[in-house]
Amino acid sequence: MYIKKEVVAMLLAGGQGSRLYALTHDMAKPAVPFGGKYRLIDFPLSNCTNSGIDTVGVLTQYQPLVLNDYIGNGQPWDLDKMNGGVHVLPPYETSAGASWYEGTANAIYQNISFIERYDPEYVVVLGGDHIYKMDYSKMVDFHKEHGADLTIAVLDVPKAEASRMGIMTCDEEMHIIEFTEKPKEPKSTLASMGIYVFTWSKLKKYLIENEYANTGSKDFGKDIIPAMLNNGEKLYAYTFEGYWKDVGTLGSLWDANMDLLSPNETLDLYDKEWRIYSRHNNMPPQYIGPSAEVENSMITEGSVINGKVDFSVIFGGVTIEEGATVKYSIVMPGTVIKAGAVVEYAIVGEDCVIDKNAHIGRSPEEYPNRDEWGIAVVGHNIIVSESKTVAPKDIIADNI
């Protein structure tokens, strides 16, 4: 027996994250480490818990091992519940045959029976690759007040960015009149954040219709939203104000980490009223040694720092030896940076070894032609041997 839930959240975590290249070779995008001790999925999961949503389905498909392990029983997010809680939902085989999730809408379609168990009024659909803090319950309230069938969270973006996103045109009551994916000439600057609140009875109807319409995409942006608009359903835009960042590319992942070090930072991880929860590794406190120089950085438990760290985000269990320098970089859990090595303007994945005198990345100032410059990336579990260099823009997926 299941007890009725007013709201169920469905988190789309199946994305391959191909634009994160080496960082997503062996883990799904939502499992990518972020901000010193988190993974991307901690943000939507913590937002759910902090918004009072205690029933969450996580749709996984691509390289789910790390993500499944990480979510476990959901305890770190308070989502280990007798009724509700977090459920990992991979594609499965039925008497009609086995099929992968073919699109975002199809992934939810295949889990209609999971949602129906809780007989919800509303379903919140979320992505797993955005960094933000948001109270979904306020958006659900907005949805209810407007008697909407679908509410889409939007962000007012600079005009230059609008042509890369899904753009809403609204009337004064925020009623959505038009929705265009990546318009060349955007009519508005209200961009979809990929966060939807659906009235479940409506969503279910459209999911079933879309499944049989066979559009080939089975996608919310391409199929469900246009179909609902065409049929005159009530679609509203809910404006979100605050920090929000899509971390779908290596550049934006690096930027979002660096944002945490900015004094004008609007994403406050230290706010006890809206904690971001994460699974914990039980390591001793970090140790900063006598030869260390640490400034303007974030460093996490289990790390041992004897080198120089400046403008960097250092995850748990990282070793930075005496004589090593790390600046403007992100160093993921368990990595060792040996004496004399320099890591600058780079992302270094989990459990890597950057051997003595290796040099990862370069400062943009050394490149008069900025197009030749970009951050350097070392994937997970990689050894960069003594004195090797990794040039800007290089993405290393094998030992060198």
Next chain:
Amino acid sequence: MGTNQNVLGLVFASLHDEAIFDLTKQRTMGSVSFGGRYRLIDFPLSNFVNSGISQVGVITKRNYSSLLDHIGSGREWDLARKKGGLHLLPPYSHAGSTVYNGRLDALGNVWNFVEHASADYVVLSNCDVVTNIDYRPIIAAHIRSNADITAIYAKGFYDQTQGSATIFGIGGDGFVNDVTIDPPMSSACNLGLDMFVMSKPFLRRIIKESMSRNRYSLRRDILLDRTANYKILAYEYTGYYSKISSLADYFSANLALLETKNRAALFLKNAPIFTQTRDNPPVRFGLESHIKNALIADGCVIEGKVENCVLFRGVRIGKGSVVRDSILCQDTVVGTHCSIRNVITDKRAIIADERQLTGSAGYPLFLGKEAQI
């Protein structure tokens, strides 16, 4: 790691509270903060768990609300179990029982729990020894030697000014032949770590006998008085430990963790020290931060200068402040342009801007819980 279903671990959370009275005024010894993110009880609990002991009783005396808070269901130690697991044993656990006066008295009070635990052997520990010890070879030695009691000791130095020590004389056969408590001279010695292995029937017997004679001290009434009557095996522990019997001990035991070899001996990869998680973000170091030789737990925000310190979770140090040779407990806030040396703060102490506080290494200055300077 398999579990040893045949052994019950019992930890005395309140014993020696008086040793660091300042820190135990509002809590038990077991819930005293240690090493940046731990409580003293984390060490005995983790040692039990890492030794495969998955039935554990925590014996408390008073002020145990913070302890309850900390250990909860025991989940962090993997002790939230259907079979065995963690049991908090407050005083007054049966009609007519009182706050206990000694370990035998306390054990008598909770005997019902011990009796019904499915274990033939019992390991006793206090919370005043910080160590990472594997009980498995000790239990094996106890069984092999046919001893009544196995007492764990370390070769150490007894300082008579620090008080509260049990010192063993050991015969050539490895059994204890002499016990002294707080002798009036300092010397190198076999220092008892207040950890014992006994069989349940033997423990039952000595408790019953002692109760009937109104005796309640394991140390005085059994170890000291009856050294000749019982076979007490002395088991030498050679690993890292700190025994905390004064505020100065507490201070130096924390600062000892700044040495890499000590951390390596206490925080073992395959025998970690477990504790309650607090979901703190990483440590944020500001533009003008300057850190040398410090152990820092998550959630701290440091904008000043820190040298030779242990900072617990959520400590904040303002710009221009200099903190040296100090231990700042959870959520201590140091304002801007302060100068602090040889200070211990309890939880949530607040030090306003431009304050200067200095203690000495032997007598660190102590700021109580939520003190405001």
